[in-house]
Amino acid sequence: MTHLTIALDMMGGDNGPPVTIEAAVLAVKEYSHLHLILCGDSDIIRHGLESYSDLPEKRLEILHTEQKVEMDERPSSALRNKQDSSMRRVLELVEQGRADACVSAGNTGALLTMAYYVLKTLPGIDRPALISSLPTSGRQKVYLLDLGANVNCDSEILFQYAVMGSVMAEEVEGISKPRVGLLNVGEEQIKGNDQVKHTAQILSSVPGINYIGYVEGNDIFTGKADVVVTDGFVGNIALKACEGLGKLILNEVKRVSGKNLLTRMMARLALPILRKIYARVNPDQYNGASLIGLRGIVVKSHGNASSEALLYAIKEAMHEVDRQVPTKIKHKIETLLMERP
Amino acid sequence: MTHLTIALDMMGGDNGPPVTIEAAVLAVKEYSHLHLILCGDSDIIRHGLESYSDLPEKRLEILHTEQKVEMDERPSSALRNKQDSSMRRVLELVEQGRADACVSAGNTGALLTMAYYVLKTLPGIDRPALISSLPTSGRQKVYLLDLGANVNCDSEILFQYAVMGSVMAEEVEGISKPRVGLLNVGEEQIKGNDQVKHTAQILSSVPGINYIGYVEGNDIFTGKADVVVTDGFVGNIALKACEGLGKLILNEVKRVSGKNLLTRMMARLALPILRKIYARVNPDQYNGASLIGLRGIVVKSHGNASSEALLYAIKEAMHEVDRQVPTKIKHKIETLLMERP
Known part of the structure; x- marks a missing residue:
């Protein structure tokens, strides 16, 4: 080598x-x-x-x-x-x-x-992006970008992010023709802000990107897309909200473990599994984000x-x-x- | 009555x-x-x-x-x-x-x-907002708005959302002088996009709102703020991303339950607790969102x-x-x- x-x-x-x-x-x-x-x-x-x-x-x-x-x-x-x-x-x-x-x-x-x-x-x-892979309930990971490199992104930059995410999924994760989704508040064509709608137009016009349309926040984790594109403001907040929820769930399990013998036993048994899952769903803890x-x-x-x-x-x-x-x-x-x- | x-x-x-x-x-x-x-x-x-x-x-x-x-x-x-x-x-x-x-x-x-x-x-x-309360690791709930009523919000509308969220926390949840945070990618003054920075200026100038500054995505669940304000695009995606993560964690626990006798037992014991917690952290399932x-x-x-x-x-x-x-x-x-x- x-x-x-x-x-x-x-x-x-x-x-x-x-x-x-x-x-x-x-x-x-x-x-x-x-x-x-x-x-x-x-x-x-x-x-x-x-x-x-x-x-x-x-x-x-x-x-x-x-x-x-x-x-x-x-x-x-x-x-x-x-x-x-x-x-x-x-x-x-x-x-x-x-x-x-x-x-x-x-x-x-x-x-x-x-x-x-x-x-x-x-x-x-025009601008670099911070990208990381997240687990999904499907077989493959999903790449989410941008995670906070740029909070003001126009449709041209989002298009470039789609290209970069697509290359990461193809080269690093080995996914052929990665499915690229654009993060939005609904799947219908009419949904979203102007920036997202314009980006969708660009992505639809480029055969070299396997653009599958809008995806919603919950779709990040379903394996519906191999790459999820959004601006750094939304991406950062969505990722950190998930991190916060993960911690809350861990804390809740710890909290109920004080209640009675049965819940205490169950919670203690559940904690190691949960910690393992939390580590898997919290990319910050186990993984590196790339600046691409x-x-x-x-x-x-x-x-x-x-x-x-x-x-x-x-x-x-x-x-x-x-x-x-x-x-x-x-x-x-x-x-x-x-x-x- | x-x-x-x-x-x-x-x-x-x-x-x-x-x-x-x-x-x-x-x-x-x-x-x-x-x-x-x-x-x-x-x-x-x-x-x-x-x-x-x-x-x-x-x-x-x-x-x-x-x-x-x-x-x-x-x-x-x-x-x-x-x-x-x-x-x-x-x-x-x-x-x-x-x-x-x-x-x-x-x-x-x-x-x-x-x-x-x-x-x-x-x-x-100017515009109604969709608001819901979420659990935190603190004693009180947090109100998050907007959850998707308006995807294009200027700072004037975000200011109005802060006022409305503050009233909901005070009147419905009974919190005196509710702490209002503005969702952003960092806590420092210089962070964020123009819309958020301008909203921060407005909120800082109004004594009648207990504005505590920027909060990050993970802070939604820590109890740091009683009201978290953002536009409908970000709020909707953050909430749905959390919903997706909650489902993923449930699925993961189910998945590991097939592995060996010990993990199977532990996962089966963990599932009821997790479902209960998921119901608590998934406002869509247990609660109503209000259009205010x-x-x-x-x-x-x-x-x-x-x-x-x-x-x-x-x-x-x-x-x-x-x-x-x-x-x-x-x-x-x-x-x-x-x-x-």
Whole structure:
């Protein structure tokens, strides 16, 4: 297998280096062709690595940076003032071609802003999108985008999102002719706001996209579509509302467990199953969201992620490198722009 | 207690008269001061009532209508062509002051369109909203609006929604100075689209609203706010996404129950609890959503509702009559419009 290089933001995330270091070690031990560039405070990283034995040191390159982007820092301030940060460095390594992809568990807003500035968007793409896969009751996952990269999207941007989501589903998930749905308040043609109606017109006119029409909020989880497209405002709120509901259900089960012996027993038995299901339906916890539409691969792991979750994000990045997602998006959008009437 | 009259759309809902008749009977038996006007096909209603004994017939008035609005009928067609429908009649009874409120489990879009046409909005209110209460992990419920009455809302309309939600929380739920949050993709001032930012400015300038700032999707269920305001596009999608997730979790538990003896046992024990919780977090199933901002009280029960759920919607309507919700909204908006700079 050919060599593959990923730049890892070691300072990002709520839990910082202890978690990022463990994830890095797990990753290089699992994949012998993986080379990691660990960006961050070199003393901390070196010290952290000392507690592991049998490390393939040649595949764990450390790149020192003086700064780190704080989790609550304003994106504009991070962009201006954190030019020697671990987050900035991993993006620059991708831009310079020294890394095939980068992964960060840091501040999402700062990562979005910096990635857009450092990597720029692909030709034909106006704005990057944050995309993640979610479970469905069907056999396959569904890709939902945008999860919050852009809160003001016109129909042209939504069209580009449909193209990008389609490429992700086809290349990463291996779905042939992925069914693309547009998130709306009803399935009828007359429903929705102007932005959605206009996007539907564009998508219907392009044979290269398998557009299946409007889908409703509940359809996200039914497997009706392989890709669900919406703007970052709606996508972010829908995803977070689901996260909130998941937590509420867990809390409710805990609450009833105090009531009487029977419910207590039942709830205690139910909790492990529920936690497992919650982890599966809460992509933030187990998965990385990808920032797509850029001239490089950027995977965002949840700030509160464990080393296993961060490892998952590294695997996601490796998979996108393998499938050459940015190149595929570039080709697809070029082809479709020629198809459009 | 004073006499209270509610007009009930007997033909609405997926299950039709058998369910609406049972709900009507349950309601008049539970509340001796309740008078119901049953609108619909008088033969069917009379025949349906025959299977019940000891009915307070004087409090069950039947009003014959020739037509019914179909569940999949286009709202514009229902408005034009169904002037002698049970749905239209219940709204007219409210408009004429013959009923204090009306309840329908029929086609939501048609009900919205007809109610807006027949009842008109209150002075100071441009558009009605669909509102419902949801459970939280806190002690109190949260009111979420708009759930889909208007997909294009400017900041003026969102301000009016904040006022209406505040009145509902105060009058119906009994919360003093309800905390009003504006749904957004982040809590920071700089987040969000222009519409949300402008609404935040308006809400911050009005002392009569206890505006607590932006809340995120997951905050809907945490009890952080008593009222969460958003436009009908976002509210509808967020609510339905939660409904979809709830169903997915139920299905997942059923699925794992086939795996081995232990998970099967655990899942079977967990299912009843989960179903109960799902019913609690799925407002469509147990509750009525109210159409507010009109010169009259309109409660919408879920189309697939059972007689118990429809009874719940009737109680909700009775409660809103008791608290004089439309009058309170009218006074509140008048006061606040004077407060505004």
